[in-house]
Amino acid sequence: MTDPAQLPPHLRRIAQVFVDESMADSPLARRVRKRLAASTHAQVPWTVVPAGTDRVLFDQGDAQALYLKDYKGKFLRFCPGTRAYHCCAYRIIHIGENCPMACSYCILQAYFQDRVLKIWANQDDLFTQLADAFGADRTTRFRVGTGEFTDSLALEHLTGYSRDLVSFLNDHENVVLELKSKVVDLSWMDAAKRTDRVLPAWSLNAPFINEHEEFHVSTLTQRLKAARICAQAGFRVCLHFDPIIHFPGWREGYARTIDMIFDYLTPSQIAYMSLGSFRCMPQLTPIIADNFPQATYIYNEFVPGLDGKARLLRPLRLEQFAFMVNRLRGHGMNRQLYFCMESSEVWQQVLGYTPKDLGGLANHLMTRAFGAQRGKEPA
Structure with a gap:
């Protein structure tokens, strides 16, 4: 008899499964x-949730619940970035909410203050909405991702959701899908017919942050090894330094991670890379202080931004950005780099150009995502 398999570490706290009555026999x-x-x-x-139930209640200490839900909202959304700063303007494929990992800085703590991991089980409705949007005009291009309200791959071991999505999008050549994660699960790879239409992506940080502020996640080495496997298979990868955190030893820490990247990847294998300074809604700070009392970075020098979020003082942000950009350029990176939610002044001061010089950030990233092919962007 085959021994039962261990779940990945980030899924081992699941102690209950809820499923909507209408989804109890769904493929998912x-x-x-x-x-x-x-x-x-x-x-x-397993608990079957009767029709008409608005939410489930679960409170078992550090344990988590998985909720397979019949979702009634829109599956394709716009990025919630503010107009006060330059947003990457990608579209969100909304597949679920909440995350089984525990990163001290994560904004999801302010959005979802429970331990219920929701996944939308009505995939037929999802694929119908996506087919209508992506098939209306095949010359209109879409850069989409699933890593906004959850981690793209965190539940993949149980759900196979990203693999299903990759398979579905094989028939939509006008769509590039980014799968952003802090864990390693490459089970979706062999479902992709085209390696130029899926962008595997990982968030990176300084080793100290990875070890002390990110819990139940893959190590930096594990993420970069996975990125190399994808690159060797023909995929271009994306990397995200967001949030960049100001802490004692940050120069050495970020320099080490940047240098590590190029032990595994070449610049030509990276479609794009974002840099974003830690920023948070006012209500997130006390949540971080309560959930992660060791997180002293929240007591740095912050000011309110134009979007109402607390931001590190501009001179400190510029110092970090300039250090990291110079280090990355030393490894051959250039136009792959972009800032997440920063002003034109910051772009000009650090990079020497603004999104306007690139034809707009959304257009620039669309071109990076698709390569040299051209097409219309969605209005």
């Missing part, structure tokens, strides 16, 4: 049930 629910049954978590209880 059957898959999750089968995969859990073959794991060390085979005895996790």
Whole structure:
């Protein structure tokens, strides 16, 4: 008899599964049930949620619940970035909410103050909405991602959701999908018919931040090894330094991570790379202080930004940005770099140009995502 498989570390706190009554026999629910049954978590209880129930209640200390939900909202959304700063303007494919990992700086703590990991089980509705949007005009290009309200790959071991999405998008050559994560799961790879239409992506940080502020995640080395596997298979990867945190030893820390990148990848294998300074809504700071009392970076020098979020003082941001950009340029990076939610003044001062010089940040990243091919962008 085959021994039950261990779940990945970030999924081992799942102690309950909820499923909407209408989704109890859905393909996704059957898959999750089968995969859990073959794991060390085979005895996790399942609860069918009656129709009309607005939310489920779950409170078992540090444990988490998985909720397979019949979602009634829009699956394709705009990035919630403010107009006060330059936003990358990618489109969000909304597949679920919340995250099983625990990063002290994560904004999801302010959005979802429970331990319920929601995943939308009505995939037929999802694919219908996406087909209508992407198929209306095949010359209109879309750069989309799933890593906004959840981690793209965190639940992949149980749900296979990204693999399903990659398979679906094989028929839509006008769409590039970015899968952004802090864990390693490459089970979606062989579903991709074209390596130029999927952008595997990982968030990176300084080793100290990875070790002391990110919990139940893959190490930096594990992420970069996965990125190299993808690059060797023909995929271009994306990397994200967001949030960049100001802490004692930050220069040495970020220099080490930047140098590590090019032990595994070449600049030509990187489609784009974002840099974003730590910023947060006012209500997030006390949540971080309560959940992660070791997180002293929240007591740095912050000022209110034009979007109402607290931002590190501009001279400190500029110092960090300039250091990292110079280090990255020393490794051959240039137009792959962009700032997340910064002003034209910051762009000009650090990079020597603004998004306007690139034809607009959204257009620039669309071109980077698709390569040399051209097409119309969605209005």
